[in-house]
Amino acid sequence: xxxxxxxxAASPDKGxxxxxxxxxxxxxxxxxxxxxxxxxxFKALKEPAHRALNPFGSIPxxxxxxxxxxxxxxxxxxxxxxxxxxxxxxAEARARAVTWMFAALNTIEPPIVELEQTxxxxxxxxxxxxxxxxxxxxxxxxxxxLSNRLGDADWLDGSFSAGDVLMVLVLRRLDGTGIxxxxxxxADYVARGEARPAYQRAFAAQAAVFTDANPGSDKVTxx
Amino acid sequence: xxxxxxxxAASPDKGxxxxxxxxxxxxxxxxxxxxxxxxxxFKALKEPAHRALNPFGSIPxxxxxxxxxxxxxxxxxxxxxxxxxxxxxxAEARARAVTWMFAALNTIEPPIVELEQTxxxxxxxxxxxxxxxxxxxxxxxxxxxLSNRLGDADWLDGSFSAGDVLMVLVLRRLDGTGIxxxxxxxADYVARGEARPAYQRAFAAQAAVFTDANPGSDKVTxx
Numbered sequence: 366x367x368x369x370x371x372x373x374a375a376s377p378d379k380g381x382x383x384x385x386x387x388x389x390x391x392x393x394x395x396x397x398x399x400x401x402x403x404x405x406x407f408k409a410l411k412e413p414a415h416r417a418l419n420p421f422g423s424i425p426x427x428x429x430x431x432x433x434x435x436x437x438x439x440x441x442x443x444x445x446x447x448x449x450x451x452x453x454x455x456a457e458a459r460a461r462a463v464t465w466m467f468a469a470l471n472t473i474e475p476p477i478v479e480l481e482q483t484x485x486x487x488x489x490x491x492x493x494x495x496x497x498x499x500x501x502x503x504x505x506x507x508x509x510x511l512s513n514r515l516g517d518a519d520w521l522d523g524s525f526s527a528g529d530v531l532m533v534l535v536l537r538r539l540d541g542t543g544i545x546x547x548x549x550x551x552a553d554y555v556a557r558g559e560a561r562p563a564y565q566r567a568f569a570a571q572a573a574v575f576t577d578a579n580p581g582s583d584k585v586t587x588x
Numbered sequence: 589x590x591x592x593x594x595x596x597a598a599s600p601d602k603g604x605x606x607x608x609x610x611x612x613x614x615x616x617x618x619x620x621x622x623x624x625x626x627x628x629x630f631k632a633l634k635e636p637a638h639r640a641l642n643p644f645g646s647i648p649x650x651x652x653x654x655x656x657x658x659x660x661x662x663x664x665x666x667x668x669x670x671x672x673x674x675x676x677x678x679a680e681a682r683a684r685a686v687t688w689m690f691a692a693l694n695t696i697e698p699p700i701v702e703l704e705q706t707x708x709x710x711x712x713x714x715x716x717x718x719x720x721x722x723x724x725x726x727x728x729x730x731x732x733x734l735s736n737r738l739g740d741a742d743w744l745d746g747s748f749s750a751g752d753v754l755m756v757l758v759l760r761r762l763d764g765t766g767i768x769x770x771x772x773x774x775a776d777y778v779a780r781g782e783a784r785p786a787y788q789r790a791f792a793a794q795a796a797v798f799t800d801a802n803p804g805s806d807k808v809t810x811x
Contacts, residue, residue: 420737421695421730432680438694439687446683457655460669464662470690471661472644475698486722492715499709506643513644 367399368429368484370440371418374404380575380585381540382568386425388437388534390570391446392527394563396448404574438470441527451527465521465528473511474535476503481538504544504574508536512548519557534560590622591652593663594641595797597627603798603808604763605791609648611660611757612667613793615750617786619671627797661693662749674750680748687752688744696734697758699726704761727767731759735771742780756781 370393371584372386386402393400396502409415410422418426427432434440442463445451453459480500487493511532515521520529536555538547546552558564572585593616595609609625616623633645634637641649642658649656650663657663665686669675676682703723710716734755738744743752759778762768769775781787794807 416733416736421691421733432683434683434687436687436690436694438690439683442686442690443683446679456669459667460655460657460662464657464659467659467661467665467690467693468644471659471693471697474694474703478698479702482726487719490718492713492719496710496715496719497712502620503705510639510644513639552777 366430367401368393368427369401369403369425370428371403371405371415371426372571373424374406374574375578376571376575380572382534382571383540383572384424385437387567387571388530389425389427389440390567391530391534391564392441392444392451394566395530395561396444396450398444398448401406402570402574404470422473438466438531441530442466451530452524453524461522462526462528465526466531469528469531469535473507473532474538476500476507477535477538480504480542501542501544504539505547508544508548508551512551515550517550519554525561529558533564589653590624591650592624592626593648593651594626594628594649595640595794596647597797598801599794599798603795605757605794606761606763607647607794608660610790610794611753611797612648612650612663613790614753614757614787615664615667615674618753618784619667619673621667621671624770625793625797659688661754665689668750672754676747676749684745685751688749689754691757692751692754693803696730696755697761699723700728700758700761703727703765724765724767727762731767731771731774735774738773738777740773742777747782748785752781758769769804780786 370386370389373384376384390400405415405424410424415423415426418428418433421435423435425437425440427443428433428434432443434443441451452462459520480497483493483497483500487496490496520526521532522528533555536545536551545555557566575585576582593609593612596607599607606678613623625683628638638649641651641656644658646658648663649658650666651657654684655666657666660763664674675685675736703720706720708714709721713719743749744755745751751769756778759768759774768778782791798808799805
């Protein structure tokens with residue numbers, strides 16, 4: 366039985382792989398699990414049928430028989446529990462990899478989301494640049510720590526894991542800001558994630574949603 | 589062998605249980621696992637010895653033999669893997685409970701932290717009230733969804749779980765704002781968590797750090 370995930374019918378990122386379904390697609394591709402996708406309009410996200418799956422009215426969700434999950438972190442954790450390839454078998458290495466999943470989502474992502482919101486909601490405010498600089502400072506504080514820890518390692522803790530899936534895609538949310546590029550090892554780390562065949566299959570699948578809906582558009586590639 | 593966690597020697601919340609070591613203490617008390625605490629000055633947090641344990645220079649950390657973890661979510665997940673009482677045994681119920689751990693930390697906590705930062709860093713700005721209202725709107729959006737989902741249930745998904753440990757303490761970060769009290773079922777939910785004997789033991793242990801360091805102070809109780 367193939368699990369069913371949800372994604373935006375019209376993703377605001379136009380197929381750049383920045384929406385959170387990309388995290389789940391990548392994880393599923395890493396473990397070789399085929400899946401179906403149900404595309405949702407912004408209106409459908411707020412309707413009771415979808416709220417029953419995700420109380421916060423967002424994507425992605427994950428359905429597998431009677432099991433319904435939301436939260437990209439929770440979904441990827443479940444996929445990693447069911448299949449080999451995303452979390453180490455050794456209990457201590459597994460605990461460290463799970464810690465990196467939480468670090469990506471609770472330490473690195475929040476200031477990055479805050480920076481996006483600054484751009485989306487404050488660009489017309491007189492205080493936009495002052496506040497943006499404050500938030501950029503918070504992002505750089507965290508990325509500096511992450512860069513120091515990563516050093517010249519390929520992945521966050523030994524082998525590639527679910528922590529890397531989340532961290533690479535969280536860092537990709539900074540695309541276009543130039544901030545990741547200030548840390549050469551982080552830029553290389555993101556590129557290393559993007560080069561994985563499973564990443565590329567996931568990226569192509571989510572980009573196809575945009576090109577299918579916009580047949581005259583150029584092929585979507587990483588900008 | 590007792591695990592060792594770290595906490596602030598002088599917590600900015602003066603023993604109100606809002607620092608993240610409270611999450612780990614509560615989880616350890618729920619499963620009946622004794623622990624030791626190493627208290628750290630703000631200076632020590634930034635030194636290489638602590639950065640080796642937590643690359644972001646914060647508390648809590650968790651040491652158990654050769655295993656070193658950081659991130660409250662990762663630590664609690666590990667405790668729940670080792671001991672019964674924090675995650676259901678049934679695989680589907682367990683996946684849903686883990687999803688709530690991520691929801692607490694990636695959906696509910698970020699706008700709450702943003703609101704705290706507004707108070708800490710922007711109070712002297714001309715735009716403080718305008719920006720604060722925007723962030724409060726984000727917090728209320730998320731809490732409204734959470735309140736609708738919780739309904740009249742005691743806990744987020746069936747029995748009490750690690751997701752509730754994190755969610756109750758994330759909501760407690762709003763203490764003093766009056767926002768949780770706008771949702772009666774969420775206020776009751778927080779009170780239900782605080783009434784658990786394990787919560788109370790954890791609260792007393794972290795409050796004692798403050799009263800021990802400030803012998804003339806009043807006993808710390810929930811404000």
